Amino acid sequence: MELNSLTAHEVLKKINAQETSSKEVLASLCGRIEKVDSLVNAYARKPQEGTLPLNLAPETGGILKGLPISVKDNICTQGILTECCSKILQGFKPPYEATVIRKLKDAGAFIFPLKANMDEFAFGSSTENSYFGPTHNPWDLERVPGGSSGGSAAAVASNQAIWALGSDTGGSIRQPASFCGVVGLKPTYGLVSRYGLIAFASSLDQIGPLTKDVQDAAVLTGIIAGYDPADSTSVNREVPNYTKSLTGEIKGLKIGIPREYFVEGLDAEVREVVEEAIAKFKELGATVAQVSLPHTEYAIPVYYIIATAEASSNLARFDGVQYGYRASSENLIEMYKATRAQGFGQEAKRRILLGTFVLSHGYYDAYYLRALKVRTLIKTDFDNVFKDFDCIVTPTSPTGAFKIGERATDPLKMYLSDIYTISVNLAGIPAISVPCGFTGKGLPVGLQIMAKPFGEETLFKAAHAYEQNTGWHKIKAKI
């Protein structure tokens, strides 16, 4: 078995037993990248010819022993290009490290210098909106890997990464995890520092892991989580040892199944696979009951108001003055206009315009303020269910991976890809996606488990028990 196909905990076991080294792991990954990334395009920038295997000596200290990790292109890595897969950030090498990267380095991780592909500024659900071209799904190269962390998910699924970091604003970790058959966690808002994550929507963004199994997700979450005084929205509470939750024991776990998630638009095959998964939970001793999240239908409109409003302001700083791409022009205003016109892709422009509109004088109350109120109602829906239930189980996405180009021209259809993942971000709660089977075409299906704020232990416990009793995660893409 190739080193690159192992999970992080398997590799670490081998390293600790001196059966291999992080250098060998790195070489194995590089070999794999040379072989398949021309097909998958999981990494944003291609290595110069002949530079792989990377001639970089990984550090060997800490608990991670120099184990490489791949990082989404919107997380700042000091001295390493971080461009959010946008032309406008061309050449941007951050002079500082994101908090999660510092924590990973402290734990002995080797930050893989090729950054993972993504939708420009995380705007999208298919990784088609990248300045570096689309990423292809390792299970079917004609299909999308999901998005926006499609590069991270595809890299893990095609063994071009042991594990990876993504970011999730409305499903950007969970939906690609589902499409690519890997594990993805969106942590509770405030659990992981956002310092160094190039903001899309500040009140929704969280960094999280994309891994080959639940144990790796628990390990990686434990490393990146924790209070950061540099992020005012991070929460000061102790980080539990998540691997202790991996007991395999879920007897008595109370699971709610929200009626609003099993409606028209849910693919029949996906539904069947998810219902089988729910049956499996019952078999393992969990109790299952139907619940209601009555404001679910408002999640998408509320999300696209709040997320675009914040994005329109967050992206104002990309103006060609200090860093990134600058269009040459005679005067300041023209320079701003030309830089932004040439630097941003179509979806970025669409969202900036939408966000600018909803914050405009005369529209603020009708859109933004109203959306904030409905957001509170959506959160209350979850609070009510979690009074009686430990977790909520749903499909991660209503369909399997769709074809490249299929939804690219229809933004509304694209936005509906996130219908099951968006509420979680609006409510600030954690959710995990684990592989739970395949559609008739052999495309992976993901199961989403949600818990109350800081209920990551419940998620890992439930997801791990399910995973260990089904083994879906062991089935790999044939590429």
Add this chain to the structure above:
Amino acid sequence: MKYQTVIGLEVHLQLNTRTKAFCGCSTDFGKTPNSNVCPVCLGLPGSLPVYNRQALNFAIKLALAFNCQIQEYTKFDRKNYFYPDLPKNYQISQYDLPLSRNGRLDIFSEGQPKRIGITRVHLEEDAGKLIHEGSESLVDFNRTGIPLLEIVSEPDLNSPQEAFDYLTSLKNIIEYLDVSDCDMEKGSLRCDANVSLRLPEAKELGVKTELKNMNSFKGVKDALAFEVQRQSAILEEGGTITQETRLWDAESSKTISMRTKEGAKDYRYFPDPDLTVFIIERETVSTIEKQLPELPQRKIRRFVENYGLTEYDAKILAASRKAADFAELCIRDFPQTDKKEIVNWLIGPLLSEANQRKKHIDELGLNHRELIELALLVQKEEISHLSAKTVLGQMLDTSKTAGELIREGNLGQISDSAALNGIIDTVIRENLKSVNDFKAGKANALMYLVGQVMKKTAGKANPKLVGELIGRKLSDA
């Protein structure tokens, strides 16, 4: 003038916190451009603001001093606009829930007390500084993120002089609070003015213009005076005022139209999602309230009541907090119930020495006991008042004590009749005309003769004694 002038002022005040409002960078003025910067105040992608507790406390302190209501629940908002001195292209400010509102400032203008409403005081971040060199523009981000308070007055000011007095009083209080340098030249205090005219019976306000670019309080007053004249001339001719921003040009003493405001600018304010809403605890407010220093008005009243000072003298001494503290030390330790003697020294010779040195009386390096000793020496007639003034100057220049300087300069007052008699006789001999004038009843002549004796003794003679001696000699003759 048949119109009533209506003025509202908007003051921006840099707080003198050690670090910036949302990052740990130093706020030191005058450093190499772009040296006091970090990813946060440069607005680099991925960086996040964390608010400065000290800036918030300073803001609360100032708001309390102006009797504002402190909001229990407050937040920061983003004010969105593009400008190269604003690296994020939005300013972190406060919009609908400013940290305080509804304050007031009682001023004294043209002999009359007047209460000026303060609409709101809120905290925001300063922008960078643009430097234009030929065809190039440079930007210095050292100033970016320095905590800035915006203090907005009600349109309660009715003349340029009132505006001037409001600013003077405001600055006086802020200096007492020690939360800002208040230096208009360094830009730590900036003032924009809104001014409009209306007929006294009118209920609605007239169309206003906004004045910017004033670099001193006098500049504000002059710009307003010019604008009042300009607007009134237009109205007199039946014209209408255009709502616009006008820049004050100190060189030509004119306001110049900068841009016409076509409706309000849309800043698309919304709550900054990077900074959580926070609650200002009552305990925090009352702790800060307890630490408020005695403010000028109260101090003046206390000086009048406790030390028998005139209101005029008390005001001069309370001009700055440290000067007032120094003065109070002198007054308190002066070993007599009547404080007039020491007060005269403070607002007379000491103040004029301080003014010559462009310093406050507390900044002269003078120990207050030294001043008291000097005043007592004069009172005990061991040195003349004239010599004492010279000694005071020397004390400040050399840091020697009064006693040392008097000994060294042989300045001890001559109060010995025997020593003076010879000199007086000479003066009488040399000034027979004045002697005759005196005998003819001209009192001024005596003063002249005393002056001649003082001259011959290099100011050391005791003038009172000399006067007596001359008087006795001439009436005896």
